Amino acid sequence: MRRSDLGEFEEVVLLAVAALSPKAYSVVIAEELERETGNSVSTGAVHAALQRLEQKGYVSSFLGEATAERGGRRKRLFTVSALGGRILQDVRAVRNRLWERIDSHLLLDWQ
Amino acid sequence: MKPPRLADRFLNWFCAPHLREEVLGDLHERYALRVVQSGEARARRRYWREVLAYVRPSIMKRQSGEFTNPTTPDMLRNYLTIAFRTLVKNKGYSFINIGGLAVGMAVAMLIGLWVYDELSFNTYHKNYSRIARIMQNQVEHGVIKTSQTLPYPFIHELKTNYKRHFKHIVTSTHTGDYILSTTDKKLTKKGQFIGAEAPEMFTLRMLKGTWAGLQDPQSILLSASTASALFGDAEPMGKLLKINTDKDVRVTGVYEDLPQNTELHNAQFLASWDYFVATNAYMRQKKWDNHALWIYVEIQPNTDFDKVTASIKDSELNVIRHLESMKEEAATTPQMWLNPMCNWHLYSDFTNGTVSDGPIQYVWLVGLIGFFVLLLACINFMNLSTARSEQRAREVGIRKAIGSRRIQLISQFFSESFLVVFLAFGLAILMVTTALPWFNDMAAKQMSIPWKNGYFWLFNVGFVLLTGLLAGSYPALYLTSFQPVKVLKGVGLARAQMGRFSSMPRQVLVVMQFTVSITLIICTLVVYRQVQFAKSRPVGYSRDGLLMVQMQSDDFYGKTDLLRTELKNTGAVTDVAESQSPITGVWSTNDGFRWKGLSTPSTDQFATLSVTPEYAQTVGWQFIAGRNFSKEFASDSSGFIINETAAKQMGFQKQSAGSAIGETIHWKSQWMTDNVEKSFIVLGVVKDMVMESPFQPIKPTVFCLFGNPNWINIRLNPAISTSDALPKIEAVFKKLIPSAPFEYKFADDEYAAKFRTEERIGKLASFFAILAIFISCLGLFGLASYMAEQRTKEIGVRKVLGASVFNLWRLLSKDFVVLVIIGFGIATPIAYYFLHNWLQKYQYRTEISWWIFAASGTGALLITLLTVSFQSIKAALMNPVRSLRSE
Numbered sequence A: 001m002r003r004s005d006l007g008e009f010e011e012v013v014l015l016a017v018a019a020l021s022p023k024a025y026s027v028v029i030a031e032e033l034e035r036e037t038g039n040s041v042s043t044g045a046v047h048a049a050l051q052r053l054e055q056k057g058y059v060s061s062f063l064g065e066a067t068a069e070r071g072g073r074r075k076r077l078f079t080v081s082a083l084g085g086r087i088l089q090d091v092r093a094v095r096n097r098l099w100e101r102i103d104s105h106l107l108l109d110w111q
Numbered sequence B: 001m002k003p004p005r006l007a008d009r010f011l012n013w014f015c016a017p018h019l020r021e022e023v024l025g026d027l028h029e030r031y032a033l034r035v036v037q038s039g040e041a042r043a044r045r046r047y048w049r050e051v052l053a054y055v056r057p058s059i060m061k062r063q064s065g066e067f068t069n070p071t072t073p074d075m076l077r078n079y080l081t082i083a084f085r086t087l088v089k090n091k092g093y094s095f096i097n098i099g100g101l102a103v104g105m106a107v108a109m110l111i112g113l114w115v116y117d118e119l120s121f122n123t124y125h126k127n128y129s130r131i132a133r134i135m136q137n138q139v140e141h142g143v144i145k146t147s148q149t150l151p152y153p154f155i156h157e158l159k160t161n162y163k164r165h166f167k168h169i170v171t172s173t174h175t176g177d178y179i180l181s182t183t184d185k186k187l188t189k190k191g192q193f194i195g196a197e198a199p200e201m202f203t204l205r206m207l208k209g210t211w212a213g214l215q216d217p218q219s220i221l222l223s224a225s226t227a228s229a230l231f232g233d234a235e236p237m238g239k240l241l242k243i244n245t246d247k248d249v250r251v252t253g254v255y256e257d258l259p260q261n262t263e264l265h266n267a268q269f270l271a272s273w274d275y276f277v278a279t280n281a282y283m284r285q286k287k288w289d290n291h292a293l294w295i296y297v298e299i300q301p302n303t304d305f306d307k308v309t310a311s312i313k314d315s316e317l318n319v320i321r322h323l324e325s326m327k328e329e330a331a332t333t334p335q336m337w338l339n340p341m342c343n344w345h346l347y348s349d350f351t352n353g354t355v356s357d358g359p360i361q362y363v364w365l366v367g368l369i370g371f372f373v374l375l376l377a378c379i380n381f382m383n384l385s386t387a388r389s390e391q392r393a394r395e396v397g398i399r400k401a402i403g404s405r406r407i408q409l410i411s412q413f414f415s416e417s418f419l420v421v422f423l424a425f426g427l428a429i430l431m432v433t434t435a436l437p438w439f440n441d442m443a444a445k446q447m448s449i450p451w452k453n454g455y456f457w458l459f460n461v462g463f464v465l466l467t468g469l470l471a472g473s474y475p476a477l478y479l480t481s482f483q484p485v486k487v488l489k490g491v492g493l494a495r496a497q498m499g500r501f502s503s504m505p506r507q508v509l510v511v512m513q514f515t516v517s518i519t520l521i522i523c524t525l526v527v528y529r530q531v532q533f534a535k536s537r538p539v540g541y542s543r544d545g546l547l548m549v550q551m552q553s554d555d556f557y558g559k560t561d562l563l564r565t566e567l568k569n570t571g572a573v574t575d576v577a578e579s580q581s582p583i584t585g586v587w588s589t590n591d592g593f594r595w596k597g598l599s600t601p602s603t604d605q606f607a608t609l610s611v612t613p614e615y616a617q618t619v620g621w622q623f624i625a626g627r628n629f630s631k632e633f634a635s636d637s638s639g640f641i642i643n644e645t646a647a648k649q650m651g652f653q654k655q656s657a658g659s660a661i662g663e664t665i666h667w668k669s670q671w672m673t674d675n676v677e678k679s680f681i682v683l684g685v686v687k688d689m690v691m692e693s694p695f696q697p698i699k700p701t702v703f704c705l706f707g708n709p710n711w712i713n714i715r716l717n718p719a720i721s722t723s724d725a726l727p728k729i730e731a732v733f734k735k736l737i738p739s740a741p742f743e744y745k746f747a748d749d750e751y752a753a754k755f756r757t758e759e760r761i762g763k764l765a766s767f768f769a770i771l772a773i774f775i776s777c778l779g780l781f782g783l784a785s786y787m788a789e790q791r792t793k794e795i796g797v798r799k800v801l802g803a804s805v806f807n808l809w810r811l812l813s814k815d816f817v818v819l820v821i822i823g824f825g826i827a828t829p830i831a832y833y834f835l836h837n838w839l840q841k842y843q844y845r846t847e848i849s850w851w852i853f854a855a856s857g858t859g860a861l862l863i864t865l866l867t868v869s870f871q872s873i874k875a876a877l878m879n880p881v882r883s884l885r886s887e
Helices: A008-020 A026-037 A043-056 A082-100 A104-110 B005-014 B017-038 B040-052 B074-089 B089-118 B153-161 B224-231 B273-279 B305-310 B317-320 B324-331 B359-401 B406-443 B455-481 B484-489 B491-535 B560-570 B614-618 B634-638 B644-649 B722-736 B747-753 B758-790 B793-802 B806-838 B849-875 B880-885
Strands: A059-066 A074-080 B131-140 B143-149 B165-174 B176-181 B186-194 B206-209 B219-223 B238-241 B245-257 B269-272 B291-297 B335-340 B547-550 B573-579 B607-608 B623-626 B640-644 B665-669 B679-687 B701-704 B709-716
Touching: A008 A026, A008 A074, A008 A082, A026 A043, A026 B709, A043 A059, A043 A074, A043 A104, A043 B040, A074 B017, A074 B709, A082 B406, A104 B245, B005 B017, B005 B040, B017 B040, B017 B143, B074 B089, B074 B547, B089 B245, B089 B359, B089 B406, B089 B455, B089 B758, B131 B305, B143 B273, B153 B165, B153 B291, B165 B206, B186 B273, B224 B245, B245 B269, B245 B273, B245 B679, B269 B273, B273 B455, B305 B335, B317 B324, B317 B335, B317 B614, B359 B406, B359 B455, B359 B484, B359 B491, B359 B758, B406 B455, B406 B758, B484 B849, B491 B806, B491 B849, B491 B880, B547 B747, B560 B573, B560 B709, B560 B722, B614 B709, B634 B640, B634 B679, B640 B644, B640 B747, B758 B806, B758 B849, B793 B806, B793 B849, B793 B880, B806 B849
Parallel strands: B186 B269, B219 B245, B607 B701, B640 B679
Antiparallel strands: A059 A074, B131 B143, B131 B291, B131 B335, B165 B186, B165 B291, B176 B186, B176 B238, B206 B245, B219 B269, B238 B245, B547 B709, B573 B709, B623 B679, B640 B701, B665 B679
16 A cells, blocks of 8 residues: 555545544535635535545545535535545554654754 | 526536536535625635636546447447338438439549549659650740650750760650551551660560660560551561561560550550661751651659759750751740650640640549539438438437437447448449449540559548548437437427528538539530531531542552542542542641732741642532632642632632632742742632631631642542442552552541540530439439428328418429529529630630520429429328328
């Protein structure tokens, strides 16, 4: 399993799916990311990332209920698969290990 | 409150259908959020950006089908089955469709072959791209004359000073008739005396012997057919032959007959130029002003025709400029140039130094006609396929309803149209194979289908693909786009949906068809009229039973009086006379005449023919005034008989025809009177005789008694049949001139030959016109029946309400008549323009009168009405109960 499979944006989207579970779909993910990062995020970008994640097997999807503001159209809901969850943990472990190796003085400097 | 409609439409267009629901849902939901957060205006702006963010391959890519690679061909086979069933079910349409297209394709193929043959002229020779003949331009009376015949001293000049440009320089005589005789056989064959390098330069395919065969002066190369005519199966190599009576040669080679589409295909033998010069001493004495030979050259590989032309341009002028005796010749500023082999056939006529409309025009014209006939057939095909396909809208609906994907329907319709085109193609090949001998005969060609030529097949496959695509595209792309609900709910709706848009192009196509057909009808009529007009021209002599024999060798001379008496004694001949040309040609023209009122000789060219006094009786001269030459008066040797045109040109005709009689004409000619001015008395004036082209004005002609007649004219006794007379005449010739074969020409045959080109054009034009009309009518018939069928209900209702058969007939025919009239309106100016230009070529020409147009228009209208009426009357007679009940 290559780590490079997961791009930075994909990783964030995957995390958002996990955080918003079980009601994660493009619109709420995009809104959430916008709020968290302060940058504007289009649903198109999120949609494409979700498509890629689904292809890789990190998320699974099903069609949910329709609402009025969607013009009676159904939404596609996403959940993180077991494989996706493991990947997220791997990524986190790698980062944690690296963080721990950073000299504490340096960390103090940054603050 | 709604998001921008245009953005949604844009999204719907690029987004894959299976993603549309979630994508649009997401967009709308977020839009609603944004409106609440930041107001409608900003939300709308953002919406566009959001939509554009979806423009990426993963969103646009369409979902692939479930069965993209079918494991069993059942369904594909079903397409063919359905296609065949549709063809068989509508036998009439299938016949019209396939037959019409096949006829069009066959015609296009025949024409294609013809054009190919014309364009591939002379390519038989391997050095095709580097061979040329030397031409000479001279300015005479302010007009540039282009000629292929060159003066004898030029050979020496070319070979000594310009040799470096050329790989080969080959001199040659004109192609002429010669008698080839073995000990037991005599044949007249066309041949050339030509330089020894000719076989190599023209890359003749030697069946026997080698290219070096002409090195020895007393040698001859025979074409395969000549060799077998002379020697049968016996070995020709080394055999001795006589050319005419004076040249003894030995056969040193046999070459494969040159194909009909080469310039030299007439030459049935080649003999040595050196030997010709050796036995014709006069050749060497010819000066720069006497043009008597042809020169073919092959240029060096490292140069091109333009460069060589530039360097030899003044080669003659530079020499004769310094010669005192050649002042006159130098005044014409002779310019030499190379005419490349690729231009010999199609660009061979020159007027005033530039290429005039020659055979290339016919190639274009015929090619264009072929294209149009093919176009007509394709139009038909498309028209009928689209008309029929509307009936299949319901089939499309059902197929779609039970799960057919659009792409499958498209491939189904295309496979059907390809099937039909392939069937038509097969039929066309069959037609071409059977019609080719006949077409060859008509076009005077020897063409065959190039089965092994890759380009031929490439072209055909390309054409089949193109027609199949064009014809199949409408049903395949348009019909399959309907929503099944609409099509199935009511056929009427589907029809209304397309009726308005689909009938317009069809009408345009019908108009186009009739434009072409009517143009061709008009052309045929005018060509036919022109030929008839020229044929009915008074010829001024009697052609029937007039035999002409060329005096091919010296043995004839001095025996003419004996011949005359012997021939007359047979009883089969009434008169015999000699003349300088056959009656169907003028071989000699001269200037230098000076008549009453002129102080210096005129520069007008007159045909000058020496005849014997019996000529008048033999050819049936019609005297307007004066009398014939007579043997009684010795002074008649300085007498002239002139024709009407000559009398007019000399200004005698103004008073009366007889006023020319007794007038004196002075004549100074280098060739005929040894450059001394002599005076002649006009003895008689005869009616103009059409000796040359019947489409051109008559040349002013002067007949005299001196000179060298080289033809014998024999008037057969009308009381004796030709088949009885000929053996008797032949016996006399065999007895008196045993060295020459007895060969004769009939004046009426020769005269008829003058119309051959025009008759050929007429035949071709009528052939194409008939085909064009046939194809158009097929199409019209199909369309009419389709229309009638479509309006069955309407007709039924009208009948119930009291419409008469005539009313209905008028209703159904009207549409087509209007189309034909529009076609006629377009065709008339086009045809007039082309025919007017064509007729300008002929001095003696018919007028394009209005009735030709009227007749063609009426004809086309009648044919249309006949075609359409069959269907419309059938529809009008139908029982309304039936048509209204059926549903």
